[in-house]
Amino acid sequence: MEPLLRAENLVKQYADRPLGEMREVTALAGVSLSIYAGKITALVGESGSGKSTLALCLACLERPSSGSIWFEGRDITALGEDEQRRVRPKLQLVFQDPAGSLNPRLTALEIVSEPLMIQQRFRRQESCERARALLERVGIPGEKAGQRPDEFSGGQRQRLAIARALALEPKLLILDEALAALDCSVQAQIANLLLELQSSLGLTCLFITHDFAMAAHLADEIGVMDHGRIVELGAAEKILRAPENKATLSQLAATARFRRIANPLAVL
Amino acid sequence: MDVGARRDLLLVHRMTPLLEVQDLHVTYYSRTGAAIPALAGLSFDLRSCEILGVLGESGSGKSTLATALVRLPSANGKIEKGTVTFEGQNLLRATPRELEKIRGGRIALIFQEPSLALHPTLPAGEQVSDVLAAHKSLSRKALREKTWQLFADLFPGAESRRIADSYPHQLSGGQRQRVLLAQAIACRPSLIVADEPTASLDPITQQEILSLFRTLRLQLNLSIILITHNPALLVGLADRVLVMYAGRVAEIGPTRDVLSSPRHPYTRALLRCLPSPFDGDLGGRKMKLPLIPGELRRSTQLTGGCEFEPRCTERMDVCTTRAPALVALSEAHNVSCFKYGG
Numbered sequence: 001m002e003p004l005l006r007a008e009n010l011v012k013q014y015a016d017r018p019l020g021e022m023r024e025v026t027a028l029a030g031v032s033l034s035i036y037a038g039k040i041t042a043l044v045g046e047s048g049s050g051k052s053t054l055a056l057c058l059a060c061l062e063r064p065s066s067g068s069i070w071f072e073g074r075d076i077t078a079l080g081e082d083e084q085r086r087v088r089p090k091l092q093l094v095f096q097d098p099a100g101s102l103n104p105r106l107t108a109l110e111i112v113s114e115p116l117m118i119q120q121r122f123r124r125q126e127s128c129e130r131a132r133a134l135l136e137r138v139g140i141p142g143e144k145a146g147q148r149p150d151e152f153s154g155g156q157r158q159r160l161a162i163a164r165a166l167a168l169e170p171k172l173l174i175l176d177e178a179l180a181a182l183d184c185s186v187q188a189q190i191a192n193l194l195l196e197l198q199s200s201l202g203l204t205c206l207f208i209t210h211d212f213a214m215a216a217h218l219a220d221e222i223g224v225m226d227h228g229r230i231v232e233l234g235a236a237e238k239i240l241r242a243p244e245n246k247a248t249l250s251q252l253a254a255t256a257r258f259r260r261i262a263n264p265l266a267v268l
Numbered sequence: 269m270d271v272g273a274r275r276d277l278l279l280v281h282r283m284t285p286l287l288e289v290q291d292l293h294v295t296y297y298s299r300t301g302a303a304i305p306a307l308a309g310l311s312f313d314l315r316s317c318e319i320l321g322v323l324g325e326s327g328s329g330k331s332t333l334a335t336a337l338v339r340l341p342s343a344n345g346k347i348e349k350g351t352v353t354f355e356g357q358n359l360l361r362a363t364p365r366e367l368e369k370i371r372g373g374r375i376a377l378i379f380q381e382p383s384l385a386l387h388p389t390l391p392a393g394e395q396v397s398d399v400l401a402a403h404k405s406l407s408r409k410a411l412r413e414k415t416w417q418l419f420a421d422l423f424p425g426a427e428s429r430r431i432a433d434s435y436p437h438q439l440s441g442g443q444r445q446r447v448l449l450a451q452a453i454a455c456r457p458s459l460i461v462a463d464e465p466t467a468s469l470d471p472i473t474q475q476e477i478l479s480l481f482r483t484l485r486l487q488l489n490l491s492i493i494l495i496t497h498n499p500a501l502l503v504g505l506a507d508r509v510l511v512m513y514a515g516r517v518a519e520i521g522p523t524r525d526v527l528s529s530p531r532h533p534y535t536r537a538l539l540r541c542l543p544s545p546f547d548g549d550l551g552g553r554k555m556k557l558p559l560i561p562g563e564l565r566r567s568t569q570l571t572g573g574c575e576f577e578p579r580c581t582e583r584m585d586v587c588t589t590r591a592p593a594l595v596a597l598s599e600a601h602n603v604s605c606f607k608y609g610g
Contacts, residue, residue: 192556195554212471
């Protein structure tokens, strides 16, 4: 099957000045990754392994130093700024901290309808109707559409961020540590929402996290990053049953495993 | 000291509570004057050299507990009543001078975000020696040596001097958290209260920091209150777990009992919504996770009944009439739920 998006040998170097002298930091040291339509691909790795840099490159928000990203038949890294701007709506990103990525002065409805109006997809009236439907879709009832971000709980804000990302009907939704700041019970709600969107809309998702347990729960494919490289990549079952790389093994070992209480009512 | 003697000493220590919290009430006042109860009659005790895990969701009052113990509620928070007895002294009656000695000296606080807790324009070493200087009268030379010793202890390997000379932004998240730990143990406190100390770290660094807690507890006879929303962190670390809901104790008991045979409907619901993809030949993957219906109420008024009742799947008529009392299921395992008496 042809992948939806294929990254080839991505390299990204940043200039860093820790103590005055210039130093080159290699965030991505040759990453190749294929993302297939309708699948949830999880990317796990320690802090500093290059996960977020990869997310920014794939979302067309950073240009890699070298390498290519094939999407809809062309290398999007080679496109000019105008062309890239037309690609970006198809590759949407959701960040860890919804409080920091939502405009505090807009209502939920305005936040979700804004991208539709900026992209001139629809007129105001229709944009609002679509935004309302999307909010319902992610579990924000119509009567809360007029509230501003600070009136929502952390979980609802993240739902709002997901609704906004979905507004432009992206081909790929990239979630960069989108659950990390949430309580376990709220993480479960958002996880269920993602699974539900996958089965109902055929959503393609790149789920970036350092929580191996959640990655293992959600993903069809898992990639493990270490020092700017993807060191292991494959079907989730395979990686969980027979991990091969040392980095994968040490991350699995560090993942606190929590056995579901078989039947909680039975202990009574 | 040989192992046997050490164990005896630990046993003796564990007999007497180091900290006793009774009927603690903390209320926040909004700008409009509305009173929002954060702690609503919290009681528990902590023994010497014990690690108590405090489990709760945002809004359960767990961070309020951390600050209330050393009487540092935020500006709009007020400790209404209760007692906090620490090393025989009621901290809620202590004078400001006495509190100054206790904060950072006998009780150390560690917060979630190490990049915010450290001063951005001071080297890490200076920030640790500042803590020492505030509590002990030491010569500059002694101060420097003690600081270096702390860094050598917490950063095994040759790089400890370099880290002491570094600014916070030059350190990784794990290193910053170790600097906070150096500050915390600098004056050899008997209690560390750590509020989500590993939330921003990746699992490998997380495990490193947690095992450091384990080591320090034994080396320094420390008691630790570890506040978290992630039950998985407490396995193999905490001696007991306190589950908080709406500013009260829902369940408290030995870690094993609470996490593997939870009794309170809330604890059960909370543990059930964790993904467990490794169970049963990976069969649970991609299944819908069981959710807790509703949301933690952030209202200005306690209902007068059990606060979990609106979300509880096992509610009974009695649940709305009054708040359940703590019921002892065994010597150490207590639950506040009418199912067990209450």
